[in-house]
Amino acid sequence: MKEIIKIEHLHKTYDTGAVQVHALRDVNLTITEGEYVAIMGQSGSGKSTLMNILGCMDRRFEGTYLLDGISIEEQGENELSRIRNKKIGFVFQAFQLIPRTSALKNVEIPMIYAGMKGEKRRKKAEALLEKVGLGERIHHMPNELSGGQKQRVAIARALANDPAILLADEPTGNLDTKASHEIMEFFTKLNEEGATVIVVTHEEDIAQYTKRIVRFQDGQIISDTKVVKEG
Amino acid sequence: MIFENIKLAFSAIRANKMRSFLTMLGMIIGISSVIAIVSLGDTMRSMFAKEYENVGVGLAYVYIITEDGYYTENEMFTQEDVERLKEAMGDDLTYVGFETGERTDLQAGRKKEKVIISGLAENPTELKDPKIVYGRMLNDRDIQGKRNYAVLDKETALNLFGVENAVGKTVKTTINQESTELMVVGVYENTDSALMRMLGGSGPKSVYVPESIMISADSSNWTINFCMNTEGDMNKTLERVKAFVARMKNHDLSEIRSESAMEEMGMMDSMLGSLSMVVGAIAAISLLVGGIGIMNIMLVSVTERTREIGIRKALGAQTKDILIQFLIEAAAISAAGGAIGTALGISIVTIGGAVVGITAVVKPAVVAVAVIFSAVVGLGFGLYPARKAAKKDPVEALRYE
Numbered sequence: 001m002k003e004i005i006k007i008e009h010l011h012k013t014y015d016t017g018a019v020q021v022h023a024l025r026d027v028n029l030t031i032t033e034g035e036y037v038a039i040m041g042q043s044g045s046g047k048s049t050l051m052n053i054l055g056c057m058d059r060r061f062e063g064t065y066l067l068d069g070i071s072i073e074e075q076g077e078n079e080l081s082r083i084r085n086k087k088i089g090f091v092f093q094a095f096q097l098i099p100r101t102s103a104l105k106n107v108e109i110p111m112i113y114a115g116m117k118g119e120k121r122r123k124k125a126e127a128l129l130e131k132v133g134l135g136e137r138i139h140h141m142p143n144e145l146s147g148g149q150k151q152r153v154a155i156a157r158a159l160a161n162d163p164a165i166l167l168a169d170e171p172t173g174n175l176d177t178k179a180s181h182e183i184m185e186f187f188t189k190l191n192e193e194g195a196t197v198i199v200v201t202h203e204e205d206i207a208q209y210t211k212r213i214v215r216f217q218d219g220q221i222i223s224d225t226k227v228v229k230e231g
Numbered sequence: 232m233i234f235e236n237i238k239l240a241f242s243a244i245r246a247n248k249m250r251s252f253l254t255m256l257g258m259i260i261g262i263s264s265v266i267a268i269v270s271l272g273d274t275m276r277s278m279f280a281k282e283y284e285n286v287g288v289g290l291a292y293v294y295i296i297t298e299d300g301y302y303t304e305n306e307m308f309t310q311e312d313v314e315r316l317k318e319a320m321g322d323d324l325t326y327v328g329f330e331t332g333e334r335t336d337l338q339a340g341r342k343k344e345k346v347i348i349s350g351l352a353e354n355p356t357e358l359k360d361p362k363i364v365y366g367r368m369l370n371d372r373d374i375q376g377k378r379n380y381a382v383l384d385k386e387t388a389l390n391l392f393g394v395e396n397a398v399g400k401t402v403k404t405t406i407n408q409e410s411t412e413l414m415v416v417g418v419y420e421n422t423d424s425a426l427m428r429m430l431g432g433s434g435p436k437s438v439y440v441p442e443s444i445m446i447s448a449d450s451s452n453w454t455i456n457f458c459m460n461t462e463g464d465m466n467k468t469l470e471r472v473k474a475f476v477a478r479m480k481n482h483d484l485s486e487i488r489s490e491s492a493m494e495e496m497g498m499m500d501s502m503l504g505s506l507s508m509v510v511g512a513i514a515a516i517s518l519l520v521g522g523i524g525i526m527n528i529m530l531v532s533v534t535e536r537t538r539e540i541g542i543r544k545a546l547g548a549q550t551k552d553i554l555i556q557f558l559i560e561a562a563a564i565s566a567a568g569g570a571i572g573t574a575l576g577i578s579i580v581t582i583g584g585a586v587v588g589i590t591a592v593v594k595p596a597v598v599a600v601a602v603i604f605s606a607v608v609g610l611g612f613g614l615y616p617a618r619k620a621a622k623k624d625p626v627e628a629l630r631y632e
Binding site: 052077078081082084085086090092096097099110112114115 | 242246538539541544545546547550625626629
C-alpha cells in the first residue's frame, strides 16, 4: 500500500524562555493509504503538537515529514497553504465554522481557495452536504444547527477538495454521546469507502471505532496496536 | 477570487451595519466638506468672472505716476490727448474718454435724490450698457451735440416723479458748481447680480449724461479711461496704449501705469482659487481623521475575527488571500463613504446655491480627486490591519477565544 504519511525522527521543542519543553521526542510514524488511525494520549502528551505538524500548520520541527510524497519541511508558507487546501481535510473539536455564513458557503470555502468556479463549486458543496445528511439545511447558519449537525458540515467541508487524509482533532469533544457515535460511524463509513482517517482523541471508546491506536505519553509513542474487533 | 473577496467584504460590512456606517461617517463628512468647500470656491470664481463680463472685461485706465503724488500739467491728460490716443489705436479701443463721476443731487420739484453723475464719451454703450426699460440710451449725437440729456435708473425715477417712466421730464442738478437742467431721455433697470446684492452694493445710483456737458474743451484729467476690443490680444493692446502714452507725454515707459479689469479679474480669480485650495486642504484633514477611523475599526475587526482567519488559513487561504480580503473590506467602507460623501457634498452645494439664487459649479475633476483620494485613504489605512490579519499564525489563531 502507498505510504501517505511518513514521519522520521520528529522532534519538537517549545522554547518558553526559562525552560525548554520537549513536546515531541524522536517520533517515527508511518500511515498508509486507507488506514483508520486513532492518536491517543492525555493532554500534554504531545498529540496536539503532532496534529498541528501533521496538518502542515506548524513547520518548525526537526526531522522529516513526507506527506503524499512531499517533504513538508522544505515547503514555504504559500506551498503549505496549498498543501493544506488540497491534501488535508480538517475536522476540529470546536467545529470551526465561519459564523454568519451558511452551511453551503462554509463548505465552499476550501474550493474557493482552490480556485474552483462558482457553479461547479456550488454543486459539489450541495452534494457533500447531501452526503453528510444535511441536504435540507444547506442554507442554515451555524447558529441554527445542533452540535452534531455543525460537525457534519465541518466533515463535508473537510471532504471538499478530495483530500489525501482526513484529520480530526477531538471531533467528538463538544458533542453528546449520541451525536459522538453518529460522527464516529460516519468516519467509519468514509474509511470503508477508502478514505485515510486520523482521529486524535483521549477517549477510549472513540478510539475503539478505529483500526489502529497510537498512544502518546510525554512526547513519545508508547504503543502502536491494531484494534481487534469483537464479534 | 477577487470577485469572491468583494462579495465577502460586503457581507462583512452588512454583518455590522451600525459599525460600518459610523466608520463611513468620517469619510462622508470629509469628502462632502472638501467637495462643498472647493465647489463653493469655484462657484465664487465663476460668479466673479460673470461680474467682470457684465462690467466689461476690456475696461482699463492709464495714468502717469509722479514722484510726489502731485500732478502738474505735464502729467495730466487733455481732451487733445484723448483724441490722439483714439486715433492712434483705431479699432483696438472701442471707447476712449475721461473718467467723470460726480456725487450730486437730482431735484424734481421738492424731491431730491443722491446720485452719481457719470459722463460718457462716444460709443457710450461700450462703457455702460444698462438695461433700458423706457426711452433710450445716450448716443453719439447727444455727446457731440452736448445735449443736456440724462438716463436715470428706475428707482430714482420713481422716487423723483412718482412714476417709473420719466422720459421727457426734467430734473435740476449741479455739475461743476453750476446749476443745470437735464431732460430724461431714458430709464434703465438696475441689474445688479446676485454677487453685488450679496456684497450689499446699493449705494447712490448712477445717472448717465454726455461727458461733453461735464467737461470743457480745456479741462484735463489724470487718467484716460478706455475699453479694449475683446476680440484682439488685450495684453498687447494695453502695452501699445502705454507705449503710446509714454511717447505722447514724453515720459519713460516705466512711469506709465495702467489698471485693467482683465488683470484685476485674473488676480481675483487666483486669489479665490488659492483660498479655496487652502480651505479645501484643511477640510482634507478630516479625511485623514476618517482614514484613522477606518484603521481603528479594521484593527478591531481583525482581532474579533482572529478565529475566522485561523479557519481560513487552515482551509488553504494564503497570506495574500487574507490580505486582499481585509484590504477590500477597508477600501469598500472607504469608497462607500466616499460615494455617499460625494452625493452629500454635491447636494449641499446645489441646494445651498439654489437657496441664495446662484448656480453652483461642481467640477467633475474635484469629485474624481475626492473619490480617488478616499479609496487611497481606505487602502492606505487598511493596509496595516490587513497585514496584521494576514500574518497571523493559523495554530494560534484557531485557539483564540
